[in-house]
Amino acid sequence: MTKRYKILMAEDEPALGKIIKESLESRGFEVRWVVDGVDVIPLFQEDRPDVLVLDVMMPKMDGFMIAHEIRKKNRQVPIIFLTAKSQTMDAVQGFKVGGNDYIRKPFGMEELIVRIRNLIGHGQPQNHPIQIGKYVFDFKKQTLKFMDEPFMELTHRESQILYFLSTATNEVVERSFVLKKLWGDDDFFAARSMDVFISNLRKKLKKDPEVRIVNIRGIGYKLIL
Numbered sequence: 001m002t003k004r005y006k007i008l009m010a011e012d013e014p015a016l017g018k019i020i021k022e023s024l025e026s027r028g029f030e031v032r033w034v035v036d037g038v039d040v041i042p043l044f045q046e047d048r049p050d051v052l053v054l055d056v057m058m059p060k061m062d063g064f065m066i067a068h069e070i071r072k073k074n075r076q077v078p079i080i081f082l083t084a085k086s087q088t089m090d091a092v093q094g095f096k097v098g099g100n101d102y103i104r105k106p107f108g109m110e111e112l113i114v115r116i117r118n119l120i121g122h123g124q125p126q127n128h129p130i131q132i133g134k135y136v137f138d139f140k141k142q143t144l145k146f147m148d149e150p151f152m153e154l155t156h157r158e159s160q161i162l163y164f165l166s167t168a169t170n171e172v173v174e175r176s177f178v179l180k181k182l183w184g185d186d187d188f189f190a191a192r193s194m195d196v197f198i199s200n201l202r203k204k205l206k207k208d209p210e211v212r213i214v215n216i217r218g219i220g221y222k223l224i225l
Contacts, residue, residue: 005051005120006031006047006049007031007050007053008053009024009031009032009052009054010036010039010040012035012036013055016105017033017035021033024113029116032049036060037054037058037065038061040061040070041069041070044073051078051119053082053112054079055083056081056083056094063081063083064081064093067099068098071097078119078120079099080100080103080116081099081101081102081103082103082107083103083104101115103115114173117171118164118168118174130166130167132166132169133205133210133211133225134211135205135208139159142155142156142158144162146207152204154204155200157197158204161178161194161197161198162201165213169223169224169225170224170225172220172221173223175194178220179191182194201213211223
């Protein structure tokens, strides 16, 4: 990562907070960690972080309350909730107050890192073309160009999927993340539709043997360059 993305994390479990902080910093993130939810709002205004990671269950001010206040000031910053809760209604509440993602404890650090990178990479589409091996991908124009050959037109859905993959090259992009973003659901029929688009993209990218879309079984896809 060329830019050191800033993460503001609120987690009142010292052992877990330390592990998360060290894991994220080892991957190039800049992490500000607090153990009390009431410290988040002033630090958010001071630091302007790229992502918020909020534990739901905290004294004085829980993660949902923090998100509710943050959304009054900023509608764009990604918010990920961490919680030991397992009821569906808790997840629903998290999304209602403006959360972008929801991870249940215990979780693997790789899962958290992937989700953070997905949210950072999949904000506003880039205005400039993206180099993918020997291809040039233009999201705005929905075209893919191989070296000096004519442009290939992509469908809107192909462009969206390729954009998600191209902003996280050599990293796993979660299947469920893309399905919920584009289809609004990750059921069987949506998943089958996505498989078709992935297959079409593989065919269009096959002229460069260094470019591959790899299926990471049970997790998602990875665009390898």
